Amino acid sequence: MRRVALKALMEIERGGNSSAVLERLLRKVKKRNTPFITELVMGVLRWRNRLDYAISYFSNKRLNRIEPEVLNALRMGIYEIEKMNTPEYAAVKETVNLVRGSWRRSFVNGILRNFIREQVRYPTKDEPLMFLTYTLSTPEWKALRWLEDFVIEKSEKLALYYNSTPAIxxxxxxxxxxxxxxxxxxxxxxxxxxxxxxxxxxxxxxxxxxxxxxxxxxxxxxVQDIASQIAGFIASEIGNTVWDCCAAPGGKSSHLAEIGFKVFSSDISLPRLRLAISNFRRLGLEIHSFVADALRPSVRRKFPLVLVDSPCSSMGIIHRAPEVKWRIVPEKLKELSVLQKRILKSVLRYGEKVLYVVCTQEPEETVNVLSDFNIEELPLPGDIKKIPFLEKEKILYTDPTEIYSDGMSYALITK
Ligand SMILES: C[S@@+](CC[C@H](N)C(=O)[O-])C[C@H]1O[C@@H](n2cnc3c(N)ncnc32)[C@H](O)[C@@H]1O
The missing domain is CATH 3.30.70.1170 (Sun protein; domain 3)
Structure with a gap:
């Protein structure tokens, strides 16, 4: 089991997507072992900064000098001891067995035994940035942003929420x-x-x-997060025909078709569009689907509504894909912001209104993108008005720790 977990962590470190890697590797594993492996892999990814803090506490080698496989094995061992109720002796023995060579084994054995013997003094709330960054395992740039926007208690709540297993x-x-x-x-x-x-x-x-x-x-x-379902309901207030120009795997398109919309769905990726089409079939929905680059679409008509569920950093779904938080840096957000603006400018020619939705709440991908456009108040149907959203400059944000949702943002653009 642990060998599969280590293999998964190594593949994800080389650029793999956690859900896809786990899905593939777990096919070859006994069903009863899958919860253990999933918890171990996702836990290590979520708590990486905290685990590394503990390893540095006892290691005489700097983290970047430890071989990646040995480092990941150590992270797994500490995670098991701290968060998974594995008996300490078993966690040490099994983790040591994962690495080859007597020097590596005694290195891992020594760190794990020290971790059991001696309490790590993790930073406390008296040092808020260190506390969020290491104790609660948040990238430092993200911790800084939370501390600028919220009091420490709310920042702590957010960090804990994004480190927990999301609801289905x-x-x-x-x-x-x-x-x-x-x-x-x-x-x-x-x-x-x-x-x-x-x-x-x-x-x-x-x-x-x-x-x-x-x-x-x-x-x-x-299967669709509550925040994405909210996006569909907001769209349902605007017309009855929609072009969903970033549609795959089809969650929002199918929602709108279920509500009664005539839906045109396109995506730049054929394999992803195929996934959307198989979802539409399973749901029994007729949706006109085609491959198109939203930057240069071969579309010849106008729509009352264009839905742009834009490619984004995914910083609002780091509880589902925790590897994302270690890959994204503010420079990447700026690049995405340029793409998001270009997509919006391109499709605005085809729609009276454009609903912009992203599973991120970073300012580069929301306020900065939208500053070039004319924004209208979002229409909220029925009881959705009662949901506690955050709102700034007519952009609506979910409050994930209140409704247990993804961190999503929504805005309505007019010409
Ligand atoms: C956030 S996902 C959309 C999720 C989808 N709306 C749903 O609810 O299931 C973003 C999608 O945009 C697509 N995409 C990225 N760049 C694009 C472009 N230039 N034109 C069209 N689609 C693009 C990606 O392939 C991806 O499927």
Whole structure:
């Protein structure tokens, strides 16, 4: 099990995506071992800065001089001891067995035994930046931003939230079933769900994994975070025809088609568009789908609404993809901001209104992008008004620690 976890961590370190790497490697593993491996890999990625702080505490070698495989094995061992209730002797023995060579083994053994014997003194809230960066494992640039925007208590809440396992939400496919009958059907398959407050057709999973149910295969629901479901509901207030120009894998397009929109979906990537098309089929939806670069689309008509669910840093989903937080740096945000502006300028020619949605709340990708455009107040239907959003300059942001959602931003642009 631990060897698979280490292999996954090494692949992710070389640029892999955590969900994709885990999905592939876990296919070859006994089903009962998958929760342990997933927890170990995702935990190490989430808590990397804290684990490295502990390793530096005891290591006579600088972290960048430790071989990557040995460093990842050490991170795993410390994570198991600190957060996974593995008996200490077993965590040490199994971690030492992961590395080759007597010198490496005694190095790992020594650090883990010191970690067990001696308490690491992690930075406390008296040093807020160090506390967020190391104790709560947040990139320093991101910790600084939180401290500029919020008091330390809220920053701490955000850091803990983004280091936790995210909730799973389902969107009921109203074209095929009703909320009540889906709840009953899922219960028969051992999945317990609860209705989301203020958001119709949204269910939160309390127990079980809905990904292996017949209800999923039969297209009775789509797995989609509450923040993305909110985007669909906002769009539902604007017209009844939409061009979703960054559509794959089809979450928002399919939502709008379920609501009754005529939907045109395009994406720059053919493999990703194929994924969207298979989702539309499963859900029983007819959606006109085509490959197009939103920067140079071969579109000949105008739409009342264009949806731009733009490529972005994904800093609002680092609880799902924790490797992202170690890859993104502010310079990268500036590059993305240029692309986002270019996409918006390009598609504004085809739409009366453009709904801009991103799974990030960084200023480069929100305020800075939108400063060149005419922004309108977002229309919020029904009970969505009761959801506690954050709002600045007509841009709406989810408050993830209040509604347990992704960190998303929404804005409506007019000509
Ligand atoms: C955030 S994802 C969209 C998620 C989707 N709307 C959903 O709800 O399932 C962004 C998408 O934009 C696509 N993309 C990136 N650059 C693009 C471009 N220049 N034109 C069109 N699509 C692009 C990516 O392939 C990716 O599928």
């Amino acid at each position: 939400y389902l969107r009921v496919n109203r074209k095929k079933t009703s909320t009540e009958s889906l709840i009953r059907l899922l219960k028969r398959e051992g999945i317990v769900v609860d209705k989301c407050k203020n958001l119709p057709f949204c269910l939160r999973v309390l127990k079980g994994n809905p990904r292996f149910t017949s209800a999923l295969k039969n297209g009775l629901f789509y």
